[in-house]
Amino acid sequence: MNSLANTLHERGQLEEAEKIRREVLALRLEILGRQHLDTLSAMSSLACTLFDCGQLEEAEKMEQEVLALLLDILGRRHPASIRAMHNRAVTLYTRGQFEDVIQLVRPTMDLQDQILDKDHPDISDLEKLYIGAMSMQSRNCS
Structure with a gap:
């Protein structure tokens, strides 16, 4: 699913990419938890898509969370x-x-x-x- 979201994002199909990235993030949160690096990668990817969609406030909040968790973990x-x-x-x-x-x-x-x-x-x-x-x-x- 994540590869599909990457392809959609690269092709400029940002709404579709955002939808899939949200699904990927929800699954990773449920299965792996918030502090797993794959979950943080999904959060970061969603933040990038949100940024490119012009949803800067939501992207910024997500980036803040990713950064705080990465600093804590790594x-x-x-x-x-x-x-x-x-x-x-x-x-x-x-x-x-x-x-x-x-x-x-x-x-x-x-x-x-x-x-x-x-x-x-x-x-x-x-x-x-x-x-x-x-x-x-x-x-x-x-």
Whole structure:
């Protein structure tokens, strides 16, 4: 089911993808529980679909929950936790919460520098997000 949701999402059939992702999440919650990594993966996938559907508030709430659970289970230095921080920062940026982006991204960039190769694309993505948030914040303050 999850592969079908991925394909639908990639093809732009977001409503159908969202429906299937919700079903996958419900099943994983029931069978595996909230703290299982497969459940958290399903939550993260649903949050991405919600984001792409423009349902930013629900996506943000889900991202917050995923991030909190991943930090608790895996810690800050795990790549899945860092990816969750990145996803949350993108949503915050889209919602115009630039100060929150800056506060989240700076330590996340430091973690990525320690863990990932310096040429890893995630590092560049976060740097762009950070620079954009700094620029937008300075515009809003002037």
